[in-house]
Amino acid sequence: MFIIDTITHRLKRGCETMAYPQGPAPVLPDRHGGALKVDATQCAAGCTACVPVCPTQAITRLAGKPVALDLGRCIFCAACVEICPSKAITQTGDYRMAVRRREDLVLGAPGKEQVRLAVALDKKLRRLFGRSLRLRQVSAGGCAACEADTNVLGTIGWDLGRFGIQFVASPRHADGLLITGPVTKNMELALQKTYAAVAAPKIVIAVGACAIAGGPFVGHAQVNNGANTIVPVDLFVPGCPPHPVTILHGLLALLGRLQNENRAAR
Amino acid sequence: MSATTPFALLANATSLPWAEIPAWPVAEFVHATATELNRGARFCAWFGVPEHSGTCLVAVLAFDVDNTLAVGRSEAFTGAYPALTTTHPQAHLFEREVWEQHGLTPAGHPWLKPVRRTNEKGNAPANGEFFRVEGGEVHEVAVGPVHAGVIEPGHFRFQCAGEEVLHLEIALGYQHRGIEEALRDGPHRATMSQMETVAGDTTIAHATAYATVMEALAGTEAPLRAQWLRAVALELERLANHTGDMGALAGDVAFLPTMSACGKIRGDFLNLTALMCGNRFGRGLVRPGGCRHDLDAGRAAQLKERLETALADTKQAVAWFWDSAAVRARFENVGTVFPAQATAIGLVGPAARACGLVRDVRFDHPAGWHRFAQAPVAVWPVGDVFARAKVRSLEIERSGDYLREQLTAPAEGELRGELAPPAPDTLAVALVEGWRGEVCHVALTDAAGRFRRYKIVDPSFHNWMGLALALRGTAISDFPICNKSFNLSYCGHDL
Numbered sequence: 001m002f003i004i005d006t007i008t009h010r011l012k013r014g015c016e017t018m019a020y021p022q023g024p025a026p027v028l029p030d031r032h033g034g035a036l037k038v039d040a041t042q043c044a045a046g047c048t049a050c051v052p053v054c055p056t057q058a059i060t061r062l063a064g065k066p067v068a069l070d071l072g073r074c075i076f077c078a079a080c081v082e083i084c085p086s087k088a089i090t091q092t093g094d095y096r097m098a099v100r101r102r103e104d105l106v107l108g109a110p111g112k113e114q115v116r117l118a119v120a121l122d123k124k125l126r127r128l129f130g131r132s133l134r135l136r137q138v139s140a141g142g143c144a145a146c147e148a149d150t151n152v153l154g155t156i157g158w159d160l161g162r163f164g165i166q167f168v169a170s171p172r173h174a175d176g177l178l179i180t181g182p183v184t185k186n187m188e189l190a191l192q193k194t195y196a197a198v199a200a201p202k203i204v205i206a207v208g209a210c211a212i213a214g215g216p217f218v219g220h221a222q223v224n225n226g227a228n229t230i231v232p233v234d235l236f237v238p239g240c241p242p243h244p245v246t247i248l249h250g251l252l253a254l255l256g257r258l259q260n261e262n263r264a265a266r
Numbered sequence: 267m268s269a270t271t272p273f274a275l276l277a278n279a280t281s282l283p284w285a286e287i288p289a290w291p292v293a294e295f296v297h298a299t300a301t302e303l304n305r306g307a308r309f310c311a312w313f314g315v316p317e318h319s320g321t322c323l324v325a326v327l328a329f330d331v332d333n334t335l336a337v338g339r340s341e342a343f344t345g346a347y348p349a350l351t352t353t354h355p356q357a358h359l360f361e362r363e364v365w366e367q368h369g370l371t372p373a374g375h376p377w378l379k380p381v382r383r384t385n386e387k388g389n390a391p392a393n394g395e396f397f398r399v400e401g402g403e404v405h406e407v408a409v410g411p412v413h414a415g416v417i418e419p420g421h422f423r424f425q426c427a428g429e430e431v432l433h434l435e436i437a438l439g440y441q442h443r444g445i446e447e448a449l450r451d452g453p454h455r456a457t458m459s460q461m462e463t464v465a466g467d468t469t470i471a472h473a474t475a476y477a478t479v480m481e482a483l484a485g486t487e488a489p490l491r492a493q494w495l496r497a498v499a500l501e502l503e504r505l506a507n508h509t510g511d512m513g514a515l516a517g518d519v520a521f522l523p524t525m526s527a528c529g530k531i532r533g534d535f536l537n538l539t540a541l542m543c544g545n546r547f548g549r550g551l552v553r554p555g556g557c558r559h560d561l562d563a564g565r566a567a568q569l570k571e572r573l574e575t576a577l578a579d580t581k582q583a584v585a586w587f588w589d590s591a592a593v594r595a596r597f598e599n600v601g602t603v604f605p606a607q608a609t610a611i612g613l614v615g616p617a618a619r620a621c622g623l624v625r626d627v628r629f630d631h632p633a634g635w636h637r638f639a640q641a642p643v644a645v646w647p648v649g650d651v652f653a654r655a656k657v658r659s660l661e662i663e664r665s666g667d668y669l670r671e672q673l674t675a676p677a678e679g680e681l682r683g684e685l686a687p688p689a690p691d692t693l694a695v696a697l698v699e700g701w702r703g704e705v706c707h708v709a710l711t712d713a714a715g716r717f718r719r720y721k722i723v724d725p726s727f728h729n730w731m732g733l734a735l736a737l738r739g740t741a742i743s744d745f746p747i748c749n750k751s752f753n754l755s756y757c758g759h760d761l
């Protein structure tokens with residue numbers, strides 16, 4: 001009896017996988033705010049109001065220099081946005097934040113008001129991974145939120161499998177690693193071994209503020225301040241945790257499967 | 267029962283001056299604690315506080331039937347003390363932790379080894395020796411730290427005879443981020459976000475416990491509106507995680523309809539939390555003194571509507587699951603923890619309630635909004651995988667009903683109140699029933715009102731032993747469903 005019920009119910013619901021990237025991307029929750037934008041020309045001379053409110057020390061302002069906000073460290077608490085008296089730091093609502101180079105997340109210098117979005121892998125790697133990417137996930141001090149929002153990409157709503165991307169059960173089967181967490185000292189060896197076990201060429205994706213720069217735990221003696229202190233990283237996805245659409249966008253951008261959109265964004 | 271205790275009594279979410287906590291020489295203190303445990307108290311926390319002349323041990327116990335907590339401590343000492351674990355196994359991990367953190371040796375502890383300390387090379391936990399079963403037919407299976415899914419790391423060492431697991435030892439510590447150490451002299455500017463990531467899927471419970479501790483230290487409480495919002499967010503957190511667990515359990519027995527549906531619905535619940543505060547895990551919502559985001563009427567209406575849809579979808583997906591004889595049969599009599607074991611090792615949360623123990627902070631030690639509105643406690647006997655799944659599905663229903671009720675009658679008023687600085691030399695305790703069970707935060711301030719000691723006990727700290735016991739005599743191929751039926755936190759344990 002229940003089999004028939006189950007089947008009819010599934011049929012009634014139809015396809016629940018989102019249209020993105022062909023169709024529109026799912027919208028971020030309005031209170032999320034999306035990527036930050038820093039227009040340092042708005043800053044009052046000598047103002048450092050935002051510096052001490054940031055829980056992860058993402059903002060610095062050296063004397064005579066424009067303010068620098070490191071979106072890699074940011075946990076999107078919006079404290080700086082709220083306190084800024086001259087609206088120099090604003091929310092863009094944009095879900096796209098993944099970058100290829102660490103420095104592309106540092107905002108504030110002239111011409112660098114926003115993140116410089118990820119470009120695709122080179123042609124050779126794209127031929128290897130573009131249509132089939134197998135990843136091994138290593139949580140190295142992740143709090144289970146980045147893991148959860150990576151995991152959700154495997155559910156029917158997101159269906160990561162349709163892009164040929166899949167999480168595998170052994171580094172020997174993998175083309176790369178997806179790392180979450182600040183890389184605790186206690187996971188350092190395990191991460192090194194896992195990285196070594198993946199056959200070259202391989203890529204590494206750091207997901208979340210912790211994996212990029214230590215997140216809320218930056219500076220603790222018990223952690224390394226991010227994955228790139230241990231292994232080379234090819235893609236940085238900011239957030240605490242990054243919204244699933246931010247992670248998916250990063251992966252697709254890396255694989256060069258969003259070319260049209262990327263041109264438009266540039 | 268608690269009326270005659272020599273321990274100092276206090277209610278959940280309150281504080282008391284350090285000077286009012288009775289102190290004994292350590293042997294007498296251990297004896298006094300054992301006496302209370304024999305009379306039905308249970309361990310919430312057990313930790314050391316460094317003093318000039320050594321370390322004193324502090325015990326926070328719960329008398330669930332009397333709805334009260336009790337605190338006692340030892341005088342400062344160094345060296346060894348008679349272990350409590352020998353008579354009360356629920357102390358085993360706490361005593362290992364105290365040994366690791368303060369060098370106090372629980373003499374007679376049957377399995378004294380590190381909990382989360384780093385090895386000499388500084389690149390892995392100091393696991394120590396593993397328990398080994400000897401014999402020609404015995405083989406050992408080692409799993410982890412990196413696992414075959416998108417999941418946190420931990421190491422599992424099975425001693426097997428053929429398919430049968432004789433013993434499972436769980437070695438954790440890989441996720442140790444130094445949260446408690448960093449809290450010394452706090453709060454600091456990163457403290458709130460660290461509290462929200464103690465266990466990332468339990469953000470609301472840990473953030474609420476921390477905020478409650480700060481409020482108790484300030485001698486105040488959050489405005490009712492904020493307490494109500496926290497209660498709503500706490501149930502959304504429970505719904506998301508329980509639904510995810512039902513899906514994961516279904517996935518592990520290859521029952522795909524429920525797996526697919528629940529995987530998606532879990533996200534729908536997370537999106538409701540994001541509707542409240544912008545973050546799917548509730549970060550940025552709870553703050554000491556209140557909440558940071560309000561639920562305006564439009565948002566509340568949207569929340570209600572989307573909640574109804576998600577609840578209806580869950581109901582259906584869970585019904586397929588229980589309708590299937592194949593699923594039921596696969597879960598029955600697998601991974602059983604007996605009630606006596608559950609009591610002895612101090613299980614909490616759904617894992618305890620699945621052993622028939624009526625143990626729920628929202629009911630036993632109501633604080634915040636739970637003083638005014640409660641949901642019935644969901645209990646099921648037997649203690650097997652079936653029971654743990656059953657308790658979850660009951661809790662999904664009850665959390666749903668609770669939210670329906672709450673959303674029709676919101677508390678009005680301020681969102682956030684002024685918070686006085688923390689009282690000096692004061693101990694505050696907050697328990698919150700997170701989706702995995704009791705989240706316990708204890709803060710002790712110094713003369714300047716800074717944290718002298720801050721102790722966090724995630725429910726997983728009590729419950730990992732339950733998983734190890736569940737595996738005894740079970741086939742190793744049953745490990746995945748047993749593990750999912752507990753779904754414990756690694757980072758919450760490792761801190």
Ligand code: SF4
Pocket residue numbers: 053054055056057058059069073074075076077078079080081
């Ligand atoms: S929004 Fe990001 S940069 Fe701004 S204060 Fe919060 S964590 Fe720091």
